[in-house]
Amino acid sequence: RALAESEQRYRALFHAVGVPIFLLDVETQHVVDLNGLAQALCGADAVTRGVTVGELEPAWLGHALSRLFGGEQSDQPAIDDCWTDAPGGPRWTELRGSAVTLGGRSCLLVTVRDATEEHRQQELRQREDKVQALGVLAGGIAHDFNNALTAIVGHVTLAKNGNPAEQQEMLAYAEKAAIGASRLTKQLLAFSKGGAPVRRVTNVGRLLRDTVGLAGAGSHMRVDVDVPGDLWHAHVDSGQFSQVVSNIVINAQQATGEGGRLLVRASNFHGALPTGAATGDARFVRIDFIDNGTGIAESIRHRVFDPYFSTRSGGSGLGLATAFAICRNHGGTLTFESRVGSGTTFSAFFPASSEVEVEPTSAPSHVPSGSGSILVLDDEPSVQLVLRRTLERWGYSVETVADGRHAVQRYLERMQAGRPFDLLIMDLTIPGGMGGRQAMAEILQHDPQARAIVASGYSDDPTMANYREAGFMAAMAKPFQHAELGRLVSTVMARSAAEARGGPAPKPVTDAR
Numbered sequence: 001r002a003l004a005e006s007e008q009r010y011r012a013l014f015h016a017v018g019v020p021i022f023l024l025d026v027e028t029q030h031v032v033d034l035n036g037l038a039q040a041l042c043g044a045d046a047v048t049r050g051v052t053v054g055e056l057e058p059a060w061l062g063h064a065l066s067r068l069f070g071g072e073q074s075d076q077p078a079i080d081d082c083w084t085d086a087p088g089g090p091r092w093t094e095l096r097g098s099a100v101t102l103g104g105r106s107c108l109l110v111t112v113r114d115a116t117e118e119h120r121q122q123e124l125r126q127r128e129d130k131v132q133a134l135g136v137l138a139g140g141i142a143h144d145f146n147n148a149l150t151a152i153v154g155h156v157t158l159a160k161n162g163n164p165a166e167q168q169e170m171l172a173y174a175e176k177a178a179i180g181a182s183r184l185t186k187q188l189l190a191f192s193k194g195g196a197p198v199r200r201v202t203n204v205g206r207l208l209r210d211t212v213g214l215a216g217a218g219s220h221m222r223v224d225v226d227v228p229g230d231l232w233h234a235h236v237d238s239g240q241f242s243q244v245v246s247n248i249v250i251n252a253q254q255a256t257g258e259g260g261r262l263l264v265r266a267s268n269f270h271g272a273l274p275t276g277a278a279t280g281d282a283r284f285v286r287i288d289f290i291d292n293g294t295g296i297a298e299s300i301r302h303r304v305f306d307p308y309f310s311t312r313s314g315g316s317g318l319g320l321a322t323a324f325a326i327c328r329n330h331g332g333t334l335t336f337e338s339r340v341g342s343g344t345t346f347s348a349f350f351p352a353s354s355e356v357e358v359e360p361t362s363a364p365s366h367v368p369s370g371s372g373s374i375l376v377l378d379d380e381p382s383v384q385l386v387l388r389r390t391l392e393r394w395g396y397s398v399e400t401v402a403d404g405r406h407a408v409q410r411y412l413e414r415m416q417a418g419r420p421f422d423l424l425i426m427d428l429t430i431p432g433g434m435g436g437r438q439a440m441a442e443i444l445q446h447d448p449q450a451r452a453i454v455a456s457g458y459s460d461d462p463t464m465a466n467y468r469e470a471g472f473m474a475a476m477a478k479p480f481q482h483a484e485l486g487r488l489v490s491t492v493m494a495r496s497a498a499e500a501r502g503g504p505a506p507k508p509v510t511d512a513r
Contacts, residue, residue, distance in 0.1 A: 019111050022053075022065065026099075026106040029053050029069055041112065061112070064093050068108060075099040077108070080115070091116045151177035175481075182479045197237030197329055197465065201355040204234045204241065204285050205266060211242040212264050215249040221260030221291075223249070232268050232352040234285040240326045241350065244334070247319035248289045248346050255293030255344065263290040273349055274335050283352040284332060290345045296338040304336065323348070372422035372493055373397045373414075377407040377439065378455075379430045383478075387425060390482060391489070404434025408442045415447055423492055424452035426472075428461055437463050437470050444471045451495070453488055455480070 014021060020038035024031060029052050034042075042048050042056055053065040060083035068077050077097040082090055092115040097108045155174035159167045205227040216223040234241075245264075252262045269286035296304060305324040320334075323346075327334040332349035374396050376387045384400040391398045399421075401407045407426065414420050424443070426436030436454055443450045454467050457478040467475040473495070474488045 017111070019113055022108075022110045022112065023100075023102075024053060024065070024068070024108045024110060026069070026108055029066070031056070032102070032107060038112070060091070060093070064095055064112070065110065068095060068097055068110065090119075092119045145181060148177050148181035152181075178479065179481070197240050197326070199235045199237050199330065201233050201353045202236050202238050202241070204236065204287075204350065205231045207238055207241060208245060208264065208266055208287065211245040212249060215246040216253075216262070219249075219253050220258065221253060221256045221262055223262045223264065226263065226265040228267065230268070231266050232283065232285050233355065234350040235353040235355075236330060236350050237326075240330075244323040244326050244348055245287070247323045248348070251319055251346075252289060252291040252293060252344075255295075256291055257293075259292075261292050264288070265290065268352070269349060273333050274347070275333050284349040285352050287348045287350075288345055289348075290343065292343040295340040295342055295344055296336070297340060301338070305334070371395060371397070373399070373419070374423045374425060374489075375407060375410060375421045376400045377404060377424065377426040377430075377436055378402070379427065379433070383427075387485075390485065394486070394489075396489075402433075403430055404436060404439030407436075407439045408434075411443050411450070412446060420447060420450070422451065423489065424450065425455055425476075425489075426452055428454060428456040428463055440471045451492055453492060 014023075014033070015035045017035065018037070020041045021035045022031060022038050023033040031048055031051055031053065034048055039046075039048060041061065042058075046057060048056065053069075054062050056062040056065065060081075063083065064079065064081040067079050067081060076099070077095075079095045081093045081095065083093065084090060094113040094115045095110055096113075097110040100107050100109050152174045155170040155177070159170035159174070162170065208227060209225055212223060212225050249262065249264075253260070256262070265288045267286050267288070269284040270282070272282065273284070305321050324334045327348050327350065331351045334346065334348050336344055336346045338344035374391055376384060376391075376398060378384050378387070378400070379402045381402075384402070388398045388400055399410065401410055404426075407424070411421055411424070424440070426440060428436045430436070436452075436456075440450070440452055440454075443452075450471075452472050453474045453476055454463060454470070454472040455476040455478060456464060463470045463472075464475045464477065467473075473492050476484060476488055
């Protein structure tokens with residue numbers, strides 16, 4: 001009687017549950033039993049009891065159930081399966097199992113749930129979030145660039161039509177606005193495609209003190225820096241590292257009022273990152289920025305590192321987003337802890353290094369002059385014109401081409417005539433044509449002594465960070481100033497001349513990045 005009552009309860013529950021249920025034999029993978037909804041899923045007239053799960057129809061169901069028996073067995077297996085339905089759309093199925101023993105044999109009691117609509121709604125929400133974030137980003141970019149362009153165009157117009165005595169002043173303002181716009185593009189590249197850092201072994205303790213001193217100068221808050229004497233060196237791009245420090249210090253200034261304090265504390269960190277992205281053997285330099293500001297509300301913490309998200313009037317919303325991307329691109333991370341009314345702690349992690357720091361060499365600061373020949377590869381006529389006029393003003397003979405194939409052809413013609421170019425300045429990306437990297441590779445096959453500088457607006461291109469591997473002597477990110485161009489041209493030409501004489505070459509070129 002007890003067995004009969006248990007059987008009745010089992011049957012009642014088995015068929016009353018509002019989802020398809022299958023009872024499967026673990027050893028043979030046969031269907032032992034199924035409820036009405038499961039039978040309807042397979043087809044009311046389909047033979048289902050006694051067949052193997054792989055023979056079930058529709059095919060997606062047999063495929064999903066078969067996955068329960070693959071790999072290691074579990075008492076409570078769970079699988080989320082995605083399949084393509086007849087119209088070609090994706091459908092998601094959730095399978096949840098429980099191990100049971102019936103009549104001395106091991107079985108799985110499996111529920112099947114169609115989760116397609118739930119996934120579609122989730123994707124829709126994610127798409128809406130992305131569109132919203134993209135709208136904020138696009139609006140912020142347009143706002144900042146429109147401001148820069150207004151200043152550039154306005155001051156250039158004043159220089160053209162205004163008082164000649166004020167011409168130089170107006171042009172200087174226009175140049176300053178253009179440089180500000182270039183900084184914006186560098187920040188955008190840092191968290192878009194990567195902004196590959198040019199890393200060197202660096203004494204981050206010294207660099208940290210210098211950067212904090214500059215960023216905190218004139219601030220209302222008190223800034224203390226704690227750097228231990230045994231702090232490890234780190235493998236960082238010094239410019240991007242300073243950008244992280246400056247952005248976080250500025251953020252602390254905005255978060256603190258009268259009586260504000262910021263403690264910048266560096267330490268050696270050995271182990272896994274808080275995000276779990278590194279192994280336990282990793283070594284990092286950790287920098288904590290501890291302020292006593294207002295803290296970050298729980299409702300907006302998930303957006304702290306979103307570009308162009310800011311809670312303060314006039315804030316760009318790029319500082320923390322850029323800092324986070326730079327730390328990530330270095331192989332580290334940026335995290336934070338905050339309590340409303342008690343302040344916030346940002347923690348930046350950079351990979352440590354046991355190598356000895358190599359002091360960067362400074363390139364000549366004078367404006368170059370000479371009589372050498374230079375070939376410029378760039379698809380933009382206005383850039384060609386600027387480079388040609390600038391270099392000719394310095395005394396060089398300049399030719400320009402708009403495609404890498406023409407650059408190779410022209411170089412070989414000059415080389416065969418016994419008058420090879422002394423220097424090439426090459427853009428990386430030529431839409432619809434051969435770029436600078438491929439052109440340089442072909443030129444080096446014919447003339448291993450060819451000297452070239454790579455210049456590109458895509459500063460995140462790997463070639464910009466690893467220019468020597470591509471055969472270039474230096475890298476120059478657009479937009480560049482005349483002083484940067486002058487230093488690189490002077491150094492590369494001097495090195496070429498020294499090697500031609502057979503004497504010692506100048507020290508390695510320092511790129512203008």
